[in-house]
Amino acid sequence: MRFKCVGAGIGLVLGAVGLSSPAAAAANGPIGDPGMHISPRHAAPGSTVTVSTRACGSETYGKGESEAGGKFHLFPGDQQGVLTGEFKVPDDTEAGSYTITLKCPPRVKITGTYWVGTGNPSGAIDAGFGVAKDKGTQLALGAVLLAGAAAGGALKRRRRPAGARARRSALPAQPQGPCRSGARG
Numbered sequence: 236m237r238f239k240c241v242g243a244g245i246g247l248v249l250g251a252v253g254l255s256s257p258a259a260a261a262a263n264g265p266i267g268d269p270g271m272h273i274s275p276r277h278a279a280p281g282s283t284v285t286v287s288t289r290a291c292g293s294e295t296y297g298k299g300e301s302e303a304g305g306k307f308h309l310f311p312g313d314q315q316g317v318l319t320g321e322f323k324v325p326d327d328t329e330a331g332s333y334t335i336t337l338k339c340p341p342r343v344k345i346t347g348t349y350w351v352g353t354g355n356p357s358g359a360i361d362a363g364f365g366v367a368k369d370k371g372t373q374l375a376l377g378a379v380l381l382a383g384a385a386a387g388g389a390l391k392r393r394r395r396p397a398g399a400r401a402r403r404s405a406l407p408a409q410p411q412g413p414c415r416s417g418a419r420g
Contacts, residue, residue: 271337271347278351281326286347287312287319291339294318302333303351309337324351 270290297309297318304322312319
């Protein structure tokens with residue numbers, strides 16, 4: 236019976252990890268064109284975005300244009316065959332999705348997408364369960380649930396299985412006193 240419980244627990248953990256892996260991979264956003272790397276893909280107004288590509292081949296120069304950040308130039312980067320450029324997202328850029336277009340001679344043109352947000356989130360998020368700023372109620376509810384789980388576990392460990400009680404009462408009574416077998420007297 237114990238092995239069934241351990242197996243079920245291992246199965247639940249592996250299932251949770253397996254189901255969370257695609258969500259973690261999707262958190263970085265779509266990859267876009269494999270020939271372009273945009274960092275950061277989720278930018279804030281006023282931040283600098285770096286764009287690099289191998290799509291230009293042996294060329295040593297390219298041009299780029301961002302819907303939000305305007306035109307910029309691509310120059311050789313740290314690695315051979317990689318052109319890198321950067322631009323600043325204007326402070327007054329509204330949140331949303333923006334396109335970057337890169338062009339290299341003779342006729343190479345690739346596009347990619349990045350997102351501009353309002354900066355790093357802070358505070359609670361309203362997920363539909365109570366008021367997001369009401370942490371006291373949520374902590375109290377969590378404490379009650381944790382205490383209930385602990386009490387249930389303690390009660391389960393303390394109780395004996397029903398079969399164990401029935402077997403003890405079905406055994407013949409042990410002789411008491413000097414009549415016991417092996418007693419010297």
